Amino acid sequence: MVDWEERQKEYWDFIAKRREKDYFSDFGPPHYSLMLPPVVKDNYGKWKYHEVVKCGVLKHVSESGDVVYSIRAVTPRLLSIQTIRDFCDIADKYCDGYIRWTTRNNVEFLVTDESKIDPLINDLKAMKPAYPVGGTHDAVTGKYALSNIVHTQGWVHCHTPAIDASGIVKAVMDELFEYFEEMKLPALCRISLACCANMCGAVHASDIAIVGIHRAPPLIDDDGVRRMCELPSTVASCPNAAIKMKPKEKTVEVDSEKCMFCGNCYTMCPGMPMFDPENDGTAIMVAGKISAARSDPALSKVVVPWIPNEPPRWPKVVDAVKKILEAWASDAKKHERIAEWVERIGWEKFFEKTGLEFTQHLINDYNRTPYIYAQLRASTNFRW
Amino acid sequence: MVDWEERQKEYWDFIAKRREKDYFSDFGPPHYSLMLPPVVKDNYGKWKYHEVVKCGVLKHVSESGDVVYSIRAVTPRLLSIQTIRDFCDIADKYCDGYIRWTTRNNVEFLVTDESKIDPLINDLKAMKPAYPVGGTHDAVTGKYALSNIVHTQGWVHCHTPAIDASGIVKAVMDELFEYFEEMKLPALCRISLACCANMCGAVHASDIAIVGIHRAPPLIDDDGVRRMCELPSTVASCPNAAIKMKPKEKTVEVDSEKCMFCGNCYTMCPGMPMFDPENDGTAIMVAGKISAARSDPALSKVVVPWIPNEPPRWPKVVDAVKKILEAWASDAKKHERIAEWVERIGWEKFFEKTGLEFTQHLINDYNRTPYIYAQLRASTNFRW
Amino acid sequence: MSETPMLDELEKGPFPSFVTEIKKAGETKEAARDLLRLLERSYKDKKTHWKHGGIVAVKGYGGGVIGRYCDLPDEFPAVAHFHTVRINQPTSKFYTTKSLRAICDIWEKRGSGITNFHGSTGDFVLLGTFTEELQPLRDDLAELDPPFDIGGSGSDLRTPSACIGPARCEWACYDTLDVCYEMTKEYQMPLHRPMWPYKFKIKCSGCPNDCVAAKARSDFAIIGTWRDDIKIDQNEVKEYAKIMDIQAEVVDLCPTGCMSWDGSTLSIDNANCVRCMHCINKMPKALAPGDDRGATVLIGAKAPMLDGSTIGWVFLPFVKLERPYDELKETLDNLWEWWDEEGKFRERVGELIWRKGVREVLKVLDIEPSPYMVSSPRNNPFMFFDKSELIHSDYIKELERRGIKLKGEE
Amino acid sequence: MSETPMLDELEKGPFPSFVTEIKKAGETKEAARDLLRLLERSYKDKKTHWKHGGIVAVKGYGGGVIGRYCDLPDEFPAVAHFHTVRINQPTSKFYTTKSLRAICDIWEKRGSGITNFHGSTGDFVLLGTFTEELQPLRDDLAELDPPFDIGGSGSDLRTPSACIGPARCEWACYDTLDVCYEMTKEYQMPLHRPMWPYKFKIKCSGCPNDCVAAKARSDFAIIGTWRDDIKIDQNEVKEYAKIMDIQAEVVDLCPTGCMSWDGSTLSIDNANCVRCMHCINKMPKALAPGDDRGATVLIGAKAPMLDGSTIGWVFLPFVKLERPYDELKETLDNLWEWWDEEGKFRERVGELIWRKGVREVLKVLDIEPSPYMVSSPRNNPFMFFDKSELIHSDYIKELERRGIKLKGEE
Numbered sequence A, B: 001m002v003d004w005e006e007r008q009k010e011y012w013d014f015i016a017k018r019r020e021k022d023y024f025s026d027f028g029p030p031h032y033s034l035m036l037p038p039v040v041k042d043n044y045g046k047w048k049y050h051e052v053v054k055c056g057v058l059k060h061v062s063e064s065g066d067v068v069y070s071i072r073a074v075t076p077r078l079l080s081i082q083t084i085r086d087f088c089d090i091a092d093k094y095c096d097g098y099i100r101w102t103t104r105n106n107v108e109f110l111v112t113d114e115s116k117i118d119p120l121i122n123d124l125k126a127m128k129p130a131y132p133v134g135g136t137h138d139a140v141t142g143k144y145a146l147s148n149i150v151h152t153q154g155w156v157h158c159h160t161p162a163i164d165a166s167g168i169v170k171a172v173m174d175e176l177f178e179y180f181e182e183m184k185l186p187a188l189c190r191i192s193l194a195c196c197a198n199m200c201g202a203v204h205a206s207d208i209a210i211v212g213i214h215r216a217p218p219l220i221d222d223d224g225v226r227r228m229c230e231l232p233s234t235v236a237s238c239p240n241a242a243i244k245m246k247p248k249e250k251t252v253e254v255d256s257e258k259c260m261f262c263g264n265c266y267t268m269c270p271g272m273p274m275f276d277p278e279n280d281g282t283a284i285m286v287a288g289k290i291s292a293a294r295s296d297p298a299l300s301k302v303v304v305p306w307i308p309n310e311p312p313r314w315p316k317v318v319d320a321v322k323k324i325l326e327a328w329a330s331d332a333k334k335h336e337r338i339a340e341w342v343e344r345i346g347w348e349k350f351f352e353k354t355g356l357e358f359t360q361h362l363i364n365d366y367n368r369t370p371y372i373y374a375q376l377r378a379s380t381n382f383r384w
Numbered sequence C, D: 001m002s003e004t005p006m007l008d009e010l011e012k013g014p015f016p017s018f019v020t021e022i023k024k025a026g027e028t029k030e031a032a033r034d035l036l037r038l039l040e041r042s043y044k045d046k047k048t049h050w051k052h053g054g055i056v057a058v059k060g061y062g063g064g065v066i067g068r069y070c071d072l073p074d075e076f077p078a079v080a081h082f083h084t085v086r087i088n089q090p091t092s093k094f095y096t097t098k099s100l101r102a103i104c105d106i107w108e109k110r111g112s113g114i115t116n117f118h119g120s121t122g123d124f125v126l127l128g129t130f131t132e133e134l135q136p137l138r139d140d141l142a143e144l145d146p147p148f149d150i151g152g153s154g155s156d157l158r159t160p161s162a163c164i165g166p167a168r169c170e171w172a173c174y175d176t177l178d179v180c181y182e183m184t185k186e187y188q189m190p191l192h193r194p195m196w197p198y199k200f201k202i203k204c205s206g207c208p209n210d211c212v213a214a215k216a217r218s219d220f221a222i223i224g225t226w227r228d229d230i231k232i233d234q235n236e237v238k239e240y241a242k243i244m245d246i247q248a249e250v251v252d253l254c255p256t257g258c259m260s261w262d263g264s265t266l267s268i269d270n271a272n273c274v275r276c277m278h279c280i281n282k283m284p285k286a287l288a289p290g291d292d293r294g295a296t297v298l299i300g301a302k303a304p305m306l307d308g309s310t311i312g313w314v315f316l317p318f319v320k321l322e323r324p325y326d327e328l329k330e331t332l333d334n335l336w337e338w339w340d341e342e343g344k345f346r347e348r349v350g351e352l353i354w355r356k357g358v359r360e361v362l363k364v365l366d367i368e369p370s371p372y373m374v375s376s377p378r379n380n381p382f383m384f385f386d387k388s389e390l391i392h393s394d395y396i397k398e399l400e401r402r403g404i405k406l407k408g409e410e
């Protein structure tokens, strides 16, 4: 059993030490034990099994016999403080003032009393906007709902995006909402989005990934370069060695034959913007996977090279994602994730079944990644 | 049906054209039809099936009902003209003057009359040295013999070898001879040898491969370099950019921290010898495969980094090869080649079962090969 | 007519709308109203209107704040500055409403009223404020009880993150919350002071299901696992047999084929189990990880710039994770020291390992090479051999005589 | 005592001894005797005693002879020169004893009496002679009936090679001997005159079993295949069922699981068959490749220098191979032209493709991209787009105004 007092004492001792300094800093996050509901603390590390009560509601049973129900509501991640307070109200009402968020930006309410589940869900629905419950999966029965889309800043905050983030997520989730509400997919399917190739959404290992790409080389702002950029590191930032120094003019130039529009130079140097509203857009990747279940983790692969930006609802992106999801869902076996499905049917059949076009863009020509990576074990699946 | 007359006429016309020139050249090999036994010409492209009569003897049956028996004897590849003439005597006696060699340096005698098989085999055995028959396999029954070891020149002829070729092949084949004579392996197992990393034996895709390696950087002969080498291409020959020009002295120097002893510089420039009798030796690779049967073709992987040269019979090399072969043979399922066996049991178990040691050398750090190679389809196994 | 006709379209549909959220914040905050109008402009222009931030920071900290400025400050004055502040979330993202409300109150006072709950790395992100608000904001957070601190950004240790683990999951093979918290606490210096070649991320998942996506998103992914046998409750197996086809859905999907089911007993050849979790996931009541628990550490996961996207690969096949986690700390200290010394500007640790060779980092950290680290051994014979591995032959002597320094020589 | 005690050890044992072979040649040839003594010296010294050869060639030919000199010419005068000559073997290595004996006679006169039957590329290799014998040797070979010509070496087309195919195999999907011979005949110029960036190898296998190891050993591997259904003779299947476990040994080993066997009928879902050959190999009397036959061409196989060893990858998913094989010739012509123009010194064609991107060679050769070419699509979004694929936006116009040349622009 965890000695909570001991751990909290350690924490407060640490905080006290920090407070001794002139400037109270580097004290870190609150100790987690201060945030855990009692049922969690009492049964910490003692959970025995879980069941899925219904889509969005989990039941965890402890060795002690204690039970906790988790009600999971989806959020757009971008939340106003008003909404957070509304969530707090609900948590105060039903959950003794505790609340948590999941790693995919869903909010969870933990209750010990089964009878609170439905009222709580109703309160969530009554919010403005309504906060629907769902997105869980049940491996036992082999029924999976679609969870939230992990995503990034987009036009709401970032300086390098080729696409918006929240808007596309909203449009896609609206269209796929039935799969969120009901556990009717054959296996886990994680969708994610990153608004540029920096991939803050970590789309590089998702079942379906939406990624913003530029398609034109930077338009150099010589003044900006002179003012804001360190030339050698700007030159070094280009993976394809497309940037050349113009030392006399104290600026740089781009060999646009070599540029593959990654945007890394702009990240390093504000004098190299590359925003072309007509040519920026979305690429779609599929067949990534993170869990070790059944098959090794896998990187996502590009299957649609480019779709133009069509705000506010990006219909072509929505359509492509749905097409992939439904082609897979209707053809896959139980527990067979997209990566595993493609492994079984072959990429040639993937393109046939989804109706997507295979173009030259999809053939990897990025030769900076060394083959040695293929020989390192990117998986915990080994035998002792 | 092939029109043999037509094809031969084309050939002779071509030869005649060439003869018109002052200098009779560029006429190519003899047309193959001039070399084919009548039963082959008659049934060309009409073979229906085959059976393995016994180890070393195949029976092919044509749609026409014709039958041909092929008797396959192993050779050391290096043959004296005396032995070739002896083979010719046998071919004249039993095969109407036709004879062929296989792609793994075995000699084949084709007869149409079953009763000739045993006398022919006896004549082969009576040769000095005796030429034993074997090395075939029978997929139908799932019984496989070990065929000849594809190999290279070694100390008999080449200028870059780290090991001998023929001597090691002889030592290994003597030890594994029972597997050549009898079809008692669970699947195909192809052994090959190359005496240096140039891999003329194409050991890079063999079930078991023996490859000569150097372990010390070149010892530069400045005079030699000046006399025989073109400096820029010598510098460029190094995959690891370890060679630097010394323009003033008109020679080069090697950054021995960067050298991984590949020998490519010496291939380009005789002024960079790197023969160290004590440190040259053998690496052993496994789990390569060429056929598409069941699983994709695969490159061989290094499992023993180095074994010293121990002429004349290289006991440690022989031992390592045998250990691998027998660990596999005793554990593999029917038709399961080494690559497939390892795929099933995992590399960690490979090292356990063979008793070989896993060392840091076996972890790939050659980052010149781009990862893109892993995404190209090195296999004909795809669906239309 | 609405000022934001395009964004209004995004209030339709069943999925909760971020537009509605911005509007909600806009009820009290000017910045949120300007953000909405600016975003509408982006929707029209199909491009961002944010510029690079200069360095904006709070006293004593080098990271944690992302500077951001609008490129149309005159039209949208309330978002002329729109810096984000990354707050180090409580481990596994549990909160008391008390703490949450307190943060909301501070944010109402000091910023836009808009948040990201949470950032991709795991921070609780406060979205948009002016430079002059940053220090007061930090100070307000520090005064909370318990206090909240700032997370990472720039070339520093990023805010570590953990799955829910032992707090509510039956499969946690180690205490993800504690390891994550203790690492965060131990490494406050590098977390708040960017001084490395580039960023470094740590994530803690209690088992190979990896619910915090550590394998793809952290340079150092601590994945719970075990070394002994899977625990089986045959009675519960029989119960599951009533509701699932054990042969088809469990046994046949085992990646190594190490299970068998005869209709009444489930057997596992544990020597060939790779701990993929599938069977355990399928039958939580019947199967469980063994008792000899710990973690496998994967190294090197990252996004594609520059050398390509990666999922981490096996670095420490097994670590026992017992407080105070000295083995982990020692590994991190040594790893960082090496990276700091050898890494190029903006070279992630995994990229450095590729450049130098795994052998190099194993040597520096004194880690045993093992087949667990490779998906297969090298496919080329281009190996390095140190001087100490060579026979001291005449050839080597001649090299020495010529003053040629061999690899591995001091 | 024997002069060659170590080599004598290699006359023991059941495998035929190359030492005995050298001794046999030594009965009539001094060179063979010196070779044996020199080899004994190598065994003692554990190193080669051969030096690089300068350029040795015969009139009108640039390749086919490998120059070789002994580094101890005074001690071993009969092998002071020891050049090898590569003779273009008859396709699939069938010989008449008449031709063979004739070559042996010439070699007895002109060389060491030692041969390699055959070289790794496929040539009939005559092992060791003096410079002055080269031209007479070639001339003697040219006078034979039929004449024998020299094979490739250096940066040229190497001697093409083929499996036994239709000559004695039921599975040949095209006429390997004819394609191999016709290519050899067509390309006598590049075969005999090294003038490319590096070597180029062609090999022809009649089916995916690949008995000439084309996939690993040739820049251009022509692998027989088919597009329609596998032919099944159910009666013969039933015969095989008596001697093998069809479920375990055939159906369960099918890589795509596209077969089924109900104890009396074998069914194949041909749309999911990848033509791996396993089932056909197992039941030659019952199964056979379909009728719509041709070949898949793989490109780029080679040994490890410099960019690593490769097995070839799919380049032409399907070519019908009908005389006079124009499609093949056209592809080769265009490929070589491109490689000749773009390839660096000692850059194999596969390495050039890696450097330039597959897209580049597809464009030049006007080949359709297809999923057959990839094991999976790219795992990064770093794509090139030609100007013709872009929308002619204001941004692009501004780039043009500044004189910036976009990719794909003339």
Ligand code: SRM
Binding pocket: A050, A058, A101, A102, A103, A104, A105, A106, A135, A136, A137, A138, A139, A147, A148, A150, A188, A190, A205, A206, A207, A288, A289, A290, A291, A292, A293, A337, C092, C162, C163, C164, C165, C168, C169, C170, C171, C209, C210, C211, C212, C213, C281, C282
């Ligand atoms: C709450 C959360 C952890 C947290 O700390 O917040 C969580 C919780 C659980 N996960 Fe997870 N997973 C959570 C993110 C993940 C992630 C990370 C991600 O998506 O970014 C993964 C890896 C995804 C991937 O592989 O790409 C993940 C892969 C799994 C798997 C593996 C499934 C598979 O077949 O590959 C399981 C096992 C299962 O239940 O089958 C699992 C199982 C579970 C269980 C059943 C564990 C348990 O016994 O309590 C939990 C309920 C699952 C459910 O949603 O129905 N969880 N799970 C995360 C919920 C995210 C959400 O809001 O939807």
Ligand code: SRM
Binding pocket: B050, B058, B101, B102, B103, B104, B105, B106, B135, B136, B137, B138, B139, B147, B148, B150, B188, B190, B205, B206, B207, B288, B289, B290, B291, B292, B293, B337, D092, D162, D163, D164, D165, D168, D169, D170, D171, D209, D210, D211, D212, D213, D281, D282
């Ligand atoms: C004679 C030869 C072709 C030639 O043009 O010379 C040949 C002949 C046959 N091969 Fe082969 N193969 C020959 C080299 C190869 C090679 C190339 C090599 O070894 O370098 C391979 C690829 C090896 C690899 O994958 O690494 C090869 C992979 C096969 C296979 C695939 C087996 C597998 O399970 O992977 C078969 C199919 C089978 O019989 O199972 C096959 C089948 C056959 C059959 C049965 C074809 C037939 O129906 O006639 C022939 C008799 C096999 C036997 O030896 O029992 N042959 N065969 C070659 C004999 C070499 C030798 O002397 O031993």
Ligand code: SRM
Binding pocket: A151, A152, A153, A157, A158, A159, A160, A198, A199, A200, A201, A202, A267, C066, C068, C084, C086, C116, C118, C119, C120, C121, C122, C123, C124, C125, C151, C152, C159, C199, C201, C216, C217, C218, C301, C302, C303, C304, C305, C306, C348
């Ligand atoms: C806020 C956040 C996205 C989000 O909406 O959640 C984010 C936002 C930015 N990321 Fe990120 N990254 C965020 C998580 C990630 C992740 C995911 C993760 O940590 O799990 C990744 C992929 C994993 C990885 O570390 O590789 C990620 C990979 C990058 C990269 C590419 C790094 C690489 O090695 O390839 C950059 C580029 C850079 O470092 O200059 C980057 C750079 C940036 C910058 C600072 C933009 C820049 O050019 O310097 C973005 C600031 C946006 C803004 O306006 O706030 N961000 N970034 C995430 C941090 C929130 C948090 O602290 O919780």
Ligand code: SRM
Binding pocket: B151, B152, B153, B157, B158, B159, B160, B198, B199, B200, B201, B202, B267, D066, D068, D084, D086, D116, D118, D119, D120, D121, D122, D123, D124, D125, D151, D152, D159, D199, D201, D216, D217, D218, D301, D302, D303, D304, D305, D306, D348
């Ligand atoms: C004779 C032969 C080995 C044998 O004993 O059979 C041979 C011998 C030599 N090869 Fe080879 N190669 C021979 C087949 C191969 C093969 C196999 C094949 O063709 O199927 C390969 C691997 C496949 C390939 O092409 O990559 C091969 C890959 C090399 C390489 C590495 C090429 C690369 O791109 O990595 C070199 C180095 C070079 O080209 O400078 C090389 C270079 C050489 C040289 C010329 C040595 C040199 O440094 O220049 C060798 C002359 C040895 C000698 O003393 O005769 N040899 N060489 C083979 C040719 C006989 C014939 O014509 O039939």
Ligand code: SF4
Binding pocket: A152, A153, A154, A158, A159, A160, A161, A162, A194, A195, A196, A197, A198, A199, A200, A201
């Ligand atoms: S993915 Fe790119 S555009 Fe989006 S938040 Fe990250 S750095 Fe900014």
Ligand code: SF4
Binding pocket: A217, A218, A237, A238, A239, A240, A241, A242, A243, A254, A258, A259, A260, A261, A262, A263, A264, A265, A266
């Ligand atoms: S966008 Fe990428 S490829 Fe193009 S110049 Fe910038 S860094 Fe180089």
Ligand code: SF4
Binding pocket: B152, B153, B154, B158, B159, B160, B161, B162, B194, B195, B196, B197, B198, B199, B200, B201
């Ligand atoms: S492998 Fe190396 S040493 Fe052996 S023949 Fe080829 S080039 Fe010469």
Ligand code: SF4
Binding pocket: B217, B218, B237, B238, B239, B240, B241, B242, B243, B254, B258, B259, B260, B261, B262, B263, B264, B265, B266
């Ligand atoms: S042996 Fe290889 S690595 Fe060493 S210097 Fe020569 S070419 Fe470079």
Ligand code: SF4
Binding pocket: C163, C164, C165, C166, C169, C170, C171, C172, C173, C205, C206, C207, C208, C209, C210, C211, C212
């Ligand atoms: S990673 Fe494992 S331990 Fe952590 S929450 Fe997921 S299933 Fe549970």
Ligand code: SF4
Binding pocket: A294, C253, C254, C255, C256, C257, C258, C259, C268, C272, C273, C274, C275, C276, C277, C278, C279, C280
């Ligand atoms: S954990 Fe995975 S590998 Fe182990 S027995 Fe279960 S399904 Fe098989």
Ligand code: SF4
Binding pocket: D163, D164, D165, D166, D169, D170, D171, D172, D173, D205, D206, D207, D208, D209, D210, D211, D212, D224
């Ligand atoms: S490659 Fe195919 S066609 Fe050629 S000999 Fe081998 S099995 Fe027969």
Ligand code: SF4
Binding pocket: B294, D253, D254, D255, D256, D257, D258, D259, D268, D272, D273, D274, D275, D276, D277, D278, D279, D280
């Ligand atoms: S050829 Fe291979 S893939 Fe096709 S049915 Fe037979 S075994 Fe299956």
